[in-house]
Amino acid sequence: MKKMLTAMACTLALGTSVYAGPPKDNCGCGLGSIAFEGKEGLMSQTLAGTTNALFCNQLFGITTGTLGCEKAEEFMDARAIIKNNMDQLAIDISNGNGEVLESLATALEIDNVDMFANQLQDNFDKIYTSDEVTSEAVTENILGVAKS
């Protein structure tokens, strides 16, 4: 009851994001490096409690590429898309199309999206090797398929 009333009141007052805690100052590495990581093998994360990681005072740090990053990672944007859309990506791959799939193809600079979609669909079980597959493993598997 209390939870519902609080929720009502909060929703009433705000339709917007809320953060506790201070914002990050140096966001130069960009948001590609941020992922909502749940536990190992978690397919779908709940995002409550992880929003503070994103609160950055700078609007326009470098958002793509590796400028300003200490640890440059290949395919940072693609990794972030995969990590943060695990469920919907699996659904898109199984259907051979979809927004997440298209965004991933764009991030990997793949022109022939249909061929990419077919490749992933054919290799579904090689990508999602078990029900408890981790997001890291899925990422590596997809990148493996993409590179081939």
Add this chain to the structure above:
Amino acid sequence: MGSKLFTIITSLCFTTILLAEDITEKEYIHVKYMESLVKKANEKKLYEKEYWRIIVHYEKNWAFITESQVDDPNFFMSPEGKHNPQAELDATIRGFFLAPDEVKERRDHPLERFPLRFKWLCKELNIDKTKTAYDHPKIIQDFIDDYEPDYIKLVFPSAYINSPASMFGHTLIIIKSKKKTDFSSISISWAARAGADVNSFIFAFKGLVGGYKGVYENIPYYIKLQLYSDMSQRDIWEYKLNFNKDEVENLIYHLRELEGINTDYYFFTDNCAYDLLFLFEAARPSEKMTEDYTTHVIPIDIVRTAEDHHLIESEKFRPSRATQIQQMREQLPPENVKIAQDAAETGDNTKLEAIEDPMLQAKTYDLAITMLKYNYNKRQLMDKQTYQKRFFALVRKKNKLPQTNWQYEPPISPHKGHETGRISYGIQGRNNGHDLLMFSWTPAYHELIANQRGYQNGAEIQFLDTWFSYDIDDNEIQFDHVDFLKVTSLGPRDDFFKPYSWQAAFGVDNEYFKDYDDINYEAYGQMTFGLTYATNKETLVYGLTGFDARYSGYYKDNFAGALGGKAGILSNLNELLRLSIEGNAFYYSLGDEHGRWEVRCDLGYALTEDTEIRTYLSREKDYMGHQTLYGLQMVHHF
């Protein structure tokens, strides 16, 4: 003579010190050229120009004094900047000549912090950029070169039934990159900084009275979508704006100027939505949008304004998971809907696997998967292991089935619904009292009886609904009643969706203790819960039960408290005609013991999008006795 000289010398010193503060405290380059530009700017009276007003957000306040809508001192180059456009302009020009050594990092330099002011002033004054501290704002330009902005989208997450307050909604923008999809582009929205009291009444209360500061945040759109904890329920509207390349650049430049700038959060003035209008005006100054608003801006009004000013090129509807489920169900045979739901709820896919037609099977799998996700994300009906197991069991099989393409029918866009404010006038007849003329005003938002176009059926939120009456015989105007807040959520239940319905209201009501022509008042609060069912797409049947409390000096113990309930029918007889029949009864056993009931019928007819005519008939037993009321009202939304 001596004291006069002393005064002159002291004032001269004082003035010199004041002037000196501006310049000699910090080091500037090309000072003579800088001052010549300041002189030229003042000769041309640039501080009076419309574009300067827009980009520093100057407006006339309630006392007709010019001041910037922004409070944060970091937004101004001059300590007087908030109130003095001229001082701000002079200080801004000087800022471009601040020696680079004077700032810790390049991004803190005024030229970097105010790229739109730099761009505009360079054009107006033909500034020689070889003489300014830098020749261009590198930080923002590097971003633009790297990101390749294409177009801007205005995004509006619309209301959903169990949160009528979500009708107020929220607005954010997407900056689409040529190198990304909409989905993976950045979204810019306003975020409040709440500190430790997130998720408490203190938080809600402070938000109402302006206790929080907020800034803009930059988050990939796909993450922002997930951050709406009610994502499963909320449809999203995306409106593509028709800004050209230069306009998009100016908008981004202005966002950079607002980066990290704190805005005080006031629920009612909702600066976060209002700021967007300044962004749009900075992009397209020929469209005057900020002038349309004074005290409050509800986010959906931003969409209306954008349309009125011809900024919207196209709209896209992004259905919530709940909407997807509802529409998928309509497109599948009932037995397939049942198969999908059973599979989602039990994990037993035998019946799914037995479906013969491959396309029908694929679609049924889609529904099962969507229901499973809804049950997990929104209802948290299972643990993660169970979810993963069921999820993969469905998706691995789906992988081998034909591709499906669902077409989702968008409802009418929320910005095409009636306007948010309302006034009404009409007559009320009473069987045992004088006839009255009735007038009402409310700043927001939507009543159950109002035409539902663009709104959710069964959702209501009314704020400061204020009524006055004019007694024709006594020739007397009096305050009649006010609902400070009334919120209703009648979400229909079915096999899959099982929301609770509720209503909360408090305000000052009229009451009669001696004579039906002698009005008195009572404070009241009411809260009820219950269930609603949809007998068809147009009709809701509901029942609620709860408590009601009344306070008035006329009551024994000044108070009456009741348990009771209400039941009713809400129906769209056709697109324009809406019917409400409701009965309620409350027995006040606490305080001044008495019972009350009411049976009421309302009929509303929409003459235009924003005009309605309504009639009602009510029979009630109140504190004093019985009354029959009937009336006719003209309603205007504005």
